[in-house]
Amino acid sequence: MDTDGSLGNAGGHVIGRYAKTEPTHVEPWECAECGHINTGRAVCDACGVSRHYLEDPPLDLPYTPRLTALPSFWLAIMWSLAALAGVIAALLPAVRETLGIGMTFLVFEVPAATLAAASCFLTALWERWFNQAELKVPNHVRSGEEFEVELKLVPYRTLDNVSLTFRFVDRFYSRTRDGVETASKQLESSRLLMRGTLSGRRSHALVTTFIAPFPVTPHEDIRAEIMADILGVAGVLVPALKNHAKNLREHGGYYVEANLRVGLLSRRIQKRVLCYLIGDSVHFG
DSSP states (O other): OOOOOOOOBOOOOOTTTTOOOOSSOOOOOOOOOOTOOOOSBBBTTTTTTBBBHHHHHOOOOOOOOOOGGOOHHHHHHHHHHHHHHHHOOOOHHHHHHTTTTOHHHHHHHHHHHHHHHHHHHHHHHHHHHHEEEEOOOOOOEETOOOOEEEEEEESOOOOEEEEEEEEEEEEEEEEEETTEEEEEEEEEEEEEEEEEETTTOOEEEEEHHHEEEHHHHOOOHHHHHHHHHHHHHHHHTTTHHHHHHHHHHTOOEEEEEEEEEHHHHHHHHEEEEEEESSSSSSEEE
């Protein structure tokens, strides 16, 4: 199910699939700063204070952190230097001989370090945009019941061109001739923002609802566990295999995904929801 309840501005309001646009007409109001009665304007004629600022004041947040104050920025620098060192070693055979490094290692090291640097730098940018980005879902829900999903966002400054889509996904294991594969299926989706605006230094709650399914797909597999154990041992030498083992072991289940995009940059926040049904027997997944 796709639902488009996008808004142009999300400042200070709960946003959901049934959100409505505020009327543009401004009723007469008294300025809390100077007491002047204003008519037809959203800014006080006497002192120039915005009515929106008085009724929805900004949160008391710290200043936007500097890049140099973020650990992710320094990790990005470290990985960038590692990638640069790999490129230099690849171009200079004498350096490779001195360090005892082969080209095969550098073929994997340079791209991996570059990707790690990009990931850390994007994380640093994200930490400069948002003071808080928290996805809230229930720990468990009965099959057939509706449950609420909320993404709480607190940006440091006003952000434009913001899009948000919620997805409810079933991740399961599928047996093949070669072993076991991971698979997924989208159950529902809901789009709440499409190139909208989030007001700076204010809390935004973006809410939607999904219906818990009956758990029938296999969310555990003994072959996947064995494969994850083998990859975990090999991960002592190759960190990428260790991460793959973790993803393989934690794949199965029902997950709520919040896909948040600001301009060209995007981030996925996800949490698992346990769905169950108690009848003649207990079903859960």
